[in-house]
Structures are given as structure tokens and as C-alpha cells.
Amino acid sequence: MADAASMREQAEALAVGALAFVASDAELLPRFLAITGIEASSIRRAAAEPGFLAGVLQFILAHEPTLMRFCEETGTPPAAVGKALHALPLGNQDDYERST
Structure with missing residues (x-):
């Protein structure tokens, strides 16, 4: 079984791929x-934020x-996106709901 650090690294890699997917799409990015x-010029700085x-x-x-x-273009199973979300800082839905 993968350890938490490995799962987080994989989740971060998937999320970076998702960001590239969004950034390359003329409809999704705006x-x-x-x-x-976030302003387009601030994405790199924002990406470092928890x-x-x-x-x-x-x-996504x-x-x-x-x-x-996204899943079709990257060969990612849809369930993997949800799993990756929960492996990331502030990816817990409860945390997200409290922040909105």
C-alpha cells in the first residue's frame, strides 16, 4: 500500500496535470x-498556496x-481525481465547505 507522502505526490502530479489541462483550454481558463x-499573471504564485x-x-x-x-485526454480514471483531491491539503470536502 502506498504511504501518505507517495499518495500526496501522486495527487499533486495529477492536480498539476489538471491545471495544465485547464490553462490550455480557451473556455475553461477564463x-x-x-x-x-485569480488573475492569469498570478497563477504561478497562487499554485504555491495550500x-x-x-x-x-x-x-474539474x-x-x-x-x-x-480531462480523464479521456489524460487516461485518468474519474475516481482517481476524487481520490487525489482527498490526498491534497484542504482537499477534504468538510474543510472546503467550512471555507465557503
């Missing part, structure tokens, strides 16, 4: 920026067609 309130990568996965998970397209 929506992501509008929802998060919870940012979990937010990327929450964005919130819209099933986006999730399915």
Missing part, C-alpha cells in the same frame, strides 16, 4: 480564473463534462 478570482491544487481538482470535479474530457 471560467477558472473568474471562479477563483489548497490551490485541491481547488483545481474541485473545479464540479462539471462532469469537464471531468470526463
Whole structure:
């Protein structure tokens, strides 16, 4: 069984891939920026903040067609995205709900 650090590294890698997916899409990127309130020029800085990568996965998970397209393009099982979310800082749904 993978240890917590390994699971987190895998989750971070998946989330970075999801961020690249969002950033490369002319329709998704503006929506992501509008929802998060982040300016395009600040994404790199924001990516270092705790919870940012979990937010990327929450964005992907919130819209099933986006999730399915991401999974198809990356060969990622949809369930793996949810598992990755929970392995990331602030990826616990309870934490997310308290922060909104």
C-alpha cells in the first residue's frame, strides 16, 4: 500500500496535470480564473498556496463534462481525481465547505 507522502505526490502530479489541462483550454481558463478570482499573471504564485491544487481538482470535479474530457485526454480514471483531491491539503470536502 502506498504511504501518505507517495499518495500526496501522486495527487499533486495529477492536480498539476489538471491545471495544465485547464490553462490550455480557451473556455475553461477564463471560467477558472473568474471562479477563483485569480488573475492569469498570478497563477504561478497562487499554485504555491495550500489548497490551490485541491481547488483545481474541485473545479474539474464540479462539471462532469469537464471531468470526463480531462480523464479521456489524460487516461485518468474519474475516481482517481476524487481520490487525489482527498490526498491534497484542504482537499477534504468538510474543510472546503467550512471555507465557503
